[in-house]
Amino acid sequence: MPELEQQLTALGSALDWPPTPAIHLPAMRGGRAPLAAPGWGGPVSYVPRWALAAAAAIVIAAAGLLAFPPSREALANWVNVHTIFHQVPHLATPSPHPPGPLGQRLGLGGLTTLPDAEKRISWHIAVPSTLGRPDEVYLQPAPDAPAQGEVTLVYATRPDIPVAGQTGVSVLVTEARGTVDQNFFGKMIGPGTTLEAVTVAGHQGYWISGPLNEFFFTDADGNFRNETVRLAANTLILDYGGTVIRIEGNLTKSQALELAASLI
Amino acid sequence: MEGRPEEDSELFARAQRGETAAYEEIVRRYQQLAFRTAYMITGSAAEAEDAAQDGFVKAFRALDRFRPGAPPRPWILRIVANEARNRVRSTQRRLGLELRLAEGFRPGDAAPSPEAASVAAEDRARLLALVNALGEEDRLVIASRYFLELSGEETAAALGIPEGTVKSRLSRALARLREKYEVAPHA
Secondary structure: OOHHHHHHHHHHOOEOOOOOOOOOOOOOOOOOOOOOOOOOOOOOOOOOHHHHHHHHHHHHHHHHHHOOHHHHHHHHHHHOOOOOOOOOOOOOOOOOOOOOOOHHHHOOOEEEOHHHHHHHOOOOOOOEHHHOOOOEEEEEOOOOOOOOOEEEEEEOOEOOEOOOOOOOOOEEEEEEEEEOOHHHHHHHEOOOOEEEEEEEOOEEEEEEEOOEOOEEEEEOOOOEEEEOOOOOOEEEEEEEOOEEEEEEEOOOHHHHHHHHHOEO | OOOOOOOHHHHHHHHHOOOHHHHHHHHHHHHHHHHHHHHHHHOOHHHHHHHHHHHHHHHHHOHHHOOOOOOHHHHHHHHHHHHHHHHHHHHOOOOOOOOOEOOOOOOOOOOOOHHHHHOOHHHHHHHHHHHHOOOHHHHHHHHHHHHOOOOHHHHHHHHOOOHHHHHHHHHHHHHHHHHHHHHOOOO
């Protein structure tokens, strides 16, 4: 190891890190007990620090306002304690989308849940942890889908990711067992669309900027599959240890790579 | 099993079968690394504590999605680091991370090693000041690899970037650090 790297490694053992707090798990999965960790006085329910600070600020502000008579009057007006109730006409929120789950309009298969989908397929569904829980999960079984089925995770609006067209969807993550064949890329990519090979956590991937014509791959039984791309947006395709993962959305390349790197 | 620490893979397998005690052991094993990783990203001990806390809860809920046989450290680090980054994004602010030397540290106090013994106190202080003065990307990749001693895969997971980018980013960061270090030796 060169000298500078040696010195950095040595420096690491001399650093003054803040003391590590004990981690507590709230009761979950059928009432599991909180973790009793060393240094903490027994099981406690965890409340985030920001929530405690916000609660304290609200209590202090309310106490201050109530101590001042004009403020009491103003507060009373805000909360309508004079028993004057205003009827607010309930207007339907206009929506460009027809009613019903977002994914059903995209023909993704049957609406299901993540745990149920995992029970019905033999492989692990990778979920991008940066997006949180998917808003909808769909399972399309074979033969309408590739061998061993196809799972699609639907994410409605997400911060910093524009919704694609009129779909109401920000990101679609589609997963099926199989392999990506680079020989098909010529057919998939039209004018104005670019292809770039990328690597995400050791997995080979392809970043396609611009809409795809179609998507081709070989499924787990070796069958050639021709799939319709649902969102006319950018696409990241990953060969994820035998699962082909397609991430579609109006994502930048760095957003797509970050999202792929968060797959768990 | 008696007399030797249980392998991570065994612990995860037990936790996936619903054994809370196994997950508690995972948390104990990784809480320091997770907290320090989150601290490195947020620059705040309080935010890091919340990120580690929430990260372990999310990992617990996602246990059934952990692939048996996969290395657990990158998996845990990815979840906790994502929480830390989300906190930085949501607060729209980032506290500058100022790593400090432990007071009165002498090589050999905690983890005796030839490397530690070879670095004089003033050299350490000067090198740390140079690391602290680096840009955020450079500082994070150096801190991950050398201060937290994460592997390339773990660094990629912690920083949310591909492993190939870790290599190139680290190489550039070391080059910039080396340049500064050699320009003003023993200033």
